[in-house]
Amino acid sequence: MTTSARSSYLDAEPREDNYLAAGYGIKSWLLTVDHKRIALLYLISLTAFFTVGGLFAVLVRLELLTPQGDLFQSEIYNRLFTMHGTFMVFFFLLPSVPAVFGNFLLPLMLGARDVAFPKLNLLSWYLYVAGGLLSFVAMLAGGVDTGWTFYAPYSSTYANSQVIVSALGIFVAGFSSILTGVNFIATIHKMRAPGLTWFRLPLFVWAHYATSLIMVLGTPVVAVTIVLVAIERLFHVGVFDPALGGDPVLFQHLFWFYSHPAVYIMILPAMGIMSELIAAFSRKRVFGYPVVAISSLAIAVLGFLVWGHHMFVSGQSVFAGFVFSLLSMLVAVPSAIKVFNWTATLYRGSLSFRTPMLYALGFIGLFTIGGLTGVFLASLAVDVHVHDTYFVVAHFHYVMVGGVVMAYMGGLHFWWPKFFGRMYPENVARTAAVLIFAGFNLTFFPQFLLGYLGMPRRYHAYPEEFQVLNVLSTAGASVLGLGFLLPLCYLAWSLKYGRKVGPNPWHAAGLEWTTTSPPPKHNFDAIPTVEHGAYAYAELDAEEVAHA
């Protein structure tokens, strides 16, 4: 490819009817039904919640610097980790990729003018914000100290904190998630451009389809469970209260029926981003495309059959433990398949190591560790020892932060020019990516060791022999925190000073790159007709040569 071909992609002036220019007042944002603007609303609110959740994490790590539990009282500490968990899980991780990237990109990738139900989409955002505000109210009114898992009977009877308000916040946010799922399912089924058959769809779309299924099928169960906890607290009906004949283990069943598949709600869209990044920066179609596509659905379906692996020591029957352990092993396979296929995609590619690609490679590394340590937890005897220890904490942070957040950051850099028509500064972005990767490992790797040593999670004070590893972890957390501050600054900077770009700064395949950056209000001047599958890099390269 030649310099002249390249220049046609860069330094373009944005067109005047782009979606950002479609209105400037507050009302034009708060009442918008444009999926792209709603995505940005989510981006802003998610960043706010991520910051709050991150602050709680910082305080938690500071407390754990010393074994005595001397920085906060235990009441405060318990609230800190609970709020960290609820904000991060329910108000950042669950909506993160679907709400920002799914919303912005699905219609663009499908060649549609919007999602199927634009008003419902806006309602989803309002529900999400309302849920978040309720959680904020709960926080200001004294916080909640049940842990993000809300285990009964502690949550339903014993906790003296804002359980009901907080639970209501999660309930409301849950409906945001459900409606997003409904919206995406209808969009993917019915809004595809002519010629865009299922096996021509980008893997990002497949991943979002699988995630939407889980949102619709799983979320209502946790919603009704939360309702039951509130009813139990208000009326003492006994459903979860052993003092009245209830079985507290039932709460765990219902909670994990959703909350285990929920980790796939978080990771599947991240995997979708991964496929896009790997393909774009290798300039290749994804190796084994149909297998990767189907593996997303396999994860969504199998993911519903494994929830009991959270309950091996809870009083669940031995038989159920065996069944859930075996099925948990099966669900690890489609994830492994994805990792292998991404790696194989690099083979004989033309790899460039721009920031999004660095995040993608980081994802593969960290997700491999996160996924394989999941096998430890699915294996009964080892789980008995490491259950509810820092091993579990490390494992899910490797998947949730090392996986979801890495992909989120990678996607943010990749599609940033599409969102705003401007490029982020490359060098500082690469530095931040390396910082985040290093800080992450330093924070969470020691926690695997702590876990096997036996340090229980949610401990405010701990025996002295665990201090070395905890200090390492806190040190890593400061690096990680710094790593996250950098993008906050330079991305904001780039909104005004970043270099202007044309429709396709990455020379990437995909319908979203055929429209201008930022896209016009209705996405496409004419609905495109699709003639080949996603990742048509061979065709793209040929076109460029022809141009040159």
Add this chain to the structure above:
Amino acid sequence: MFQDFSLFPEAASTVAGRVDELYLFLVGMTAFAATGIFSTLLFFAVRYRRRQGRKATQIEGSIPLEVLWSAVPLALFVFAFGWGAKVYLEVHNRPKDCMQFYVTGKQWMWKIQHPTGQREINALHIPVGEPIELTMISEDVIHDFFVPAFRVKRDVVPGMYTSIWFEATKVGTYHLFCAEYCGTKHSQMIGEVIVMDPADYEQWLSGQPAGADPVESGRLLFENLLCATCHEPGPRQRGPSLAGRFGTKVGTQAGRQVPFDEDYVRSSILDPMLDLSVGFEPVMQTYKGQVTETNIQHLIAYLKSIGAQPVAGETSAEGEEL
């Protein structure tokens, strides 16, 4: 800060080594897979970095490869399941003739009772080389009895008994943690397991204030609560006689056969109307609020001593397990 620093926990029970073997196998598997993937990534990253004039080669995929890298992990994972399940049964299935300890968890302490009646809080003294079984219940929320050095852990649930067993192999003092988040002072619901030579244990026991033997205190409770009035043969007998009953089956008025075991005794004391014995009027009052969980455990110990199998021990159907 570097005192007692280590990277691997002490192993001090018969099952600890078995769990560690499996753990190390999984660590090996992870290390192998991760090294493989990372070095491949690194190699590709260098070998196929973007260079002027070289294009990517488009590859569709490969069914044999897909099959290979589905089947190999599947086989490994299922193997990990099998091994984990096997060791789990060893961790879970107790041997016969365990020493019976009683554990009550409450916010935020462990109350422990020895077979011979001595009581302690947040500490458990045991003899080395003896299989120990703990029968556990919680008075409020869910707790979890966790001894890392023994690699055992079990939730302590309100309203239902759970049990755990272990056999210590090394004299020493080990951490006891509550591993299920239980509220404000969760991190202070900790204690020590002190493993002693059997002789030292005997000496320790005799040095303790001779807490009444559970059977004996159970007998006293049985008298003081006037249980005998209704539950022993006599003019005022209104309920089933209890001698020789423990370990048998009870026919209930609902027409079921339920085992006369710890849970049955406990529920009959706290909620007599549940599973009434056939042939008697529903006249018994609840003793809720009048007896503690520890009292109930004593009454159970007493009933066991006059039961069908006077030896303290098995009531549940462990033999039929999987």
Add this chain to the structure above:
Amino acid sequence: MKSHVLPLRVYLQVFAALMTLTAVTTGIAFVDLGAWNTVVALTIALVKVVVVVLWFMHVKYSPRLIWVAALASLYWLLILFGFLMSDYVTRVPVEGWAPPIAW
């Protein structure tokens, strides 16, 4: 937009069938069939649901995707109930578990 308009007669027949089934299920509840009472009641309920779904909700005349949606909800319900009960029904023989106790 084509729409399949069912004749009025069909709706009335469906309603009559539902009424009959309601009468049967109420009537049979007063006859002692042992455990079969539950089976019969649930079977009748299921038949009623199928009738409502097929005709009132027009699934009989809908594209395959709608069938899939309806069946998927049933399938996932069965996953929830099945795996949940697989714990409860196996607790007794394996761990000597008794129902939680009240006081």
Add this chain to the structure above:
Amino acid sequence: MPELAATHHGPLAHHFETLEQQKDTCTLGMWAFLVQEVMFFGGLFACYIVYRFLYPAAFLEGAHHLSPAWGTFNTVVLIGSSLTMALSVRAAQLGRRRGTAGFILATMALACVFLGVKWIEYGHKFEDGLIPGVAWHPEPGAAHGLRIYFGLYFTMTGMHALHMVVGLVLMVFVALRALRGRYSPDNYIGVEVLGLYWHFVDLVWIFLFPLLYLLGRH
């Protein structure tokens, strides 16, 4: 087709190409929503199954505190309302404006009868002291687990009633739109979707009725 999509007014929303696509999309969306409704009630039914398994006696006793006559009556009423709802959709398909609104009104009337009966039943439970946390003083010797039975009874029927109230609100809107002639044989998706929702509410009751009222009646 682009010129069609540029239409910003009329029954076709800007982001759809054809009315057919719009109808199919809305129907699919509603079904996806109903699937989540099924799972929502599924969680409650899961609790019911577990506690019925643990406390069979309490669930038999609980059923005896309910009136099968009221239950049967309400079942007839609710299935009747499903019929009128289906007829309303049919009227919309045929472009009968008044018929559509009229049948919706009939549905609303039946729904109100149902809720009225529910109100009376709840009142009886209050008098009998069978509402956990509000008025709970069952006869001595009541089966263990009765409190859970009534806890579930009120949660399940309450959630069901709440769904009916939501349906009633929606019906007001749809009936008004129907009267204003917003629906036509080409575009009656609002009525269709409302109908699907209402039939779902009926389906939940079809299971609640035998499970709560009838089992153990003999």
